[in-house]
Amino acid sequence: MNLFLMCCLFLFSGMPECESPQQLAAANAMDRRILMAVEQCLDAEGSLQEILEQTRAVLQDRLARLDPAWVQRHPDCRAEDLDDLWTEVHRLEGMQTLHQRGRQACTDTLERISRRQEKMDALHPADAPVYAADPVPEAMIRGTAGLPAAAGGAAEESSWDAWLSVVCPAFDVSGLRAADAFVHPIPGAYVSAGTWSYPGGGLHLGLDLAAPLYTDVHAPADGLVLYQSAGQPADSGYPGNQSGYPGGAGNSILLLCPVQNRLYSVALYHLSDIHHVRPGQSVRQGDVIALSGNAGNSTGPHTHVEICELTMSLEEAVSYFLDTADFSFGTGWDTPGACSQMACRMRPEQLLPAS
Known part of the structure; x- marks a missing residue:
């Protein structure tokens, strides 16, 4: 354990300064991975201070017994017992010093990550998103006739379907x-950017929910998975990165969700590469459908949420998406609150409960 902490502290201290957005993002990704490992190690030793205090109390008791008069009355007292106790105290004190250095290194690393994110924002200020990209065919829904077994269709991979039905229980589309009302997709997340504009200006068509890497992302309502792609590394985001579909989304999921007497599309971007659903699957409200990430056009771990209210039936929406792969349902990517013949963009803040 001590050797592991020492290696991590060495890596913390040896991270070079970077300049390009890609280098800054890669350095932050490395720091976050080391940070998670060190914090887990430190948490596992959380009772270290208590152990040290107990050992010192025992030592003080032993020292009191070394009073010359006491030793004279107890000639059978063994000095090696006291030596062993001193050795244990010194070992624990050394561990405590190392852990204090680890805690300080974690604090310094968080500050360094924050400085790099500020530099990325300065190098590439927020502007209108570029969503030009080609969808991944296997990431699209294949239609209700070809649903996997977990959603009521024929089994292609029985072991996968059995696992999937446990992680994220599914059912036939007719049972939607x-x-x-919606539930929050990431309870405990905080809003890092609201809908229609970034804090510093620039078009922003959704809600950014900041949360640590690999946080559970829940289905906000019962729904059908129209698109699900996890081809990008979980922590590979940087400003201007146009990977994924739509371009810049990194890893994405698109759901159709009926809420009350209305139908909504819910798009989730910048996810990790750990997803628990696939195209064509139906999900229940609250199911864990993915883990959060930092992929695509992103400067830090968060999930971008876009919601459209649709003016068509679920079957019509599926048919339209099969023909177009259009996440915006005709509303485009350059106008806040835009409407088309099929949908209107909504503010997720008005539909989702507080986290």
């Missing part, structure tokens, strides 16, 4: 239930 209209929820009374």
Whole structure:
């Protein structure tokens, strides 16, 4: 354990300064991975201070017994017992010093990550997103006739389907239930950017929910998975990175969700590469459908949420998406609150409960 902490501290201290957005993002990704490992190690030793205090108390008791008069009355007292106790105290004190250095290194690393993110923002200020990209065919829904077994269709990979039905229980599309209201996709996340504009200006068509890497992302309502792609590394984001579909989304999921008497599309971007659903699957409200990430056009771990209210049936929406792979349902990518013949963009803040 001590050797592991020492290696991590060495890596913390040896991270070079970078200049390009790609280098800054890669350095932050490395720091975050080391940070997670060190914090897990330190948490595992959380009772170290208590152990040290107990050992010192025992030592003080032993020292009191070394009073010359006491030793004279107890000639059978063994000095090596006291030596062993001193050795244990010194070992624990050394571990405590190392852990204090680890805690300080974690604090310094978080500050360094924050400085790099500020530099990335300065090098590539927020502007209108560029969503030009080609969808991945295997990431699209294949239609209700070809649903996997977990959603009521023929089994292609029985072991996968059995695992999937446990992680994220599914059911036939005909059983979709209209929820009374949305639930929050990432409870405990905080809003790092609201809908229609970034804090510093620039078009922003959704809500950014900041949360640590690999945080559970829940289905906000019962829904059907129209698109699901996890081809990018979980922590590979940087400003201007146009990977994924739509371009810059990194890893994405698109759901159709009936809520009350309305139908919504819910798009989730910048996810990790760990997804628990696939195209054509139906999900229940609250199911864990993916883990959060930092992929695509992103400067730090968060999930971007876009919601459109649709003016068509679920079957019509599926058919339209099969023909177009259009996440925006005709509303485009350059106008806040835009409407088309099929949908209107909504502010997720008005539909999702507080986290």
